[in-house]
Amino acid sequence: xxxxxxxxxxxxxxxxxxxxxxxxxxxxxxxxxxxxxxxxxxxxxxxxxxxxxxxxxxxxxxxxxxxxxxxxxxxxxxxxxxxxxxxxxxxxxxxxxxxxxxxxxxxxxxxxxxxx
Amino acid sequence: xxxxxxxxxxxxxxxxxxxxxxxxxxxxxxxxxxxxxxxxxxxxxxxxxxxxxxxxxxxxxxxxxxxxxxxxxxxxxxxxxxxxxxxxxxxxxxxxxxxxxxxxxxxxxx
Numbered sequence: 001x002x003x004x005x006x007x008x009x010x011x012x013x014x015x016x017x018x019x020x021x022x023x024x025x026x027x028x029x030x031x032x033x034x035x036x037x038x039x040x041x042x043x044x045x046x047x048x049x050x051x052x053x054x055x056x057x058x059x060x061x062x063x064x065x066x067x068x069x070x071x072x073x074x075x076x077x078x079x080x081x082x083x084x085x086x087x088x089x090x091x092x093x094x095x096x097x098x099x100x101x102x103x104x105x106x107x108x109x110x111x112x113x114x115x116x
Numbered sequence: 117x118x119x120x121x122x123x124x125x126x127x128x129x130x131x132x133x134x135x136x137x138x139x140x141x142x143x144x145x146x147x148x149x150x151x152x153x154x155x156x157x158x159x160x161x162x163x164x165x166x167x168x169x170x171x172x173x174x175x176x177x178x179x180x181x182x183x184x185x186x187x188x189x190x191x192x193x194x195x196x197x198x199x200x201x202x203x204x205x206x207x208x209x210x211x212x213x214x215x216x217x218x219x220x221x222x223x224x225x226x
Contacts, residue, residue, distance in 0.1 A: 036216075043216045044216040045216070049213065095159070109159050110158060
């Protein structure tokens with residue numbers, strides 16, 4: 001199946017700093033990517049839909065100025081957690097789909113963010 | 117997006133067949149049913165997808181009754197490595213936005 005990568009796999013940062021997470025579709029072009037957040041022992045929660053060349057669409061309750069999304073190319077979307085705080089510590093996962101008529105969606109391996 | 121309901125957890129011994137049933141009473145005509153597997157600290161992995169009747173691949177089978185209000189994921193002979201959380205999702209054709217329910221935590225016992 002198609003491959004989606006994320007970088008970094010884990011990051012530890014101090015409170016108040018910003019952290020950028022990259023999501024890449026390695027073997028297909030993705031006009032749309034999705035960003036999820038998952039707290040321990042909980043399910044994935046959709047944060048936003050990243051659209052290539054346009055603004056992201058955020059889910060209710062997700063602060064767009066806090067979680068900056070940039071989808072500048074068909075293979076790369078970035079999520080920047082600005083002024084991170086301990087409550088932002090979570091597992092962040094991106095996903096995408098080739099959009100070639102298939103319905104299968106491919107997920108990245110996730111990024112573990114720990115804010116001290 | 118159709119809401120799904122699954123058992124919170126299941127236990128099984130190695131070598132047994134495991135069936136996990138998901139209810140999706142409000143499934144729409146053009147919705148597909150997809151199952152994902154997730155190990156701790158990893159992204160979900162696609163298992164199987166179907167629209168109606170039965171679908172089988174190298175790892176699982178998916179049974180969907182005629183009314184499509186439920187579906188059953190069947191794992192033929194589970195091993196310890198199948199211990200994971202399994203999510204049932206329903207989504208419309210052409211829509212890749214997914215809403216995850218709580219999933220079913222499968223524990224395989226030696």
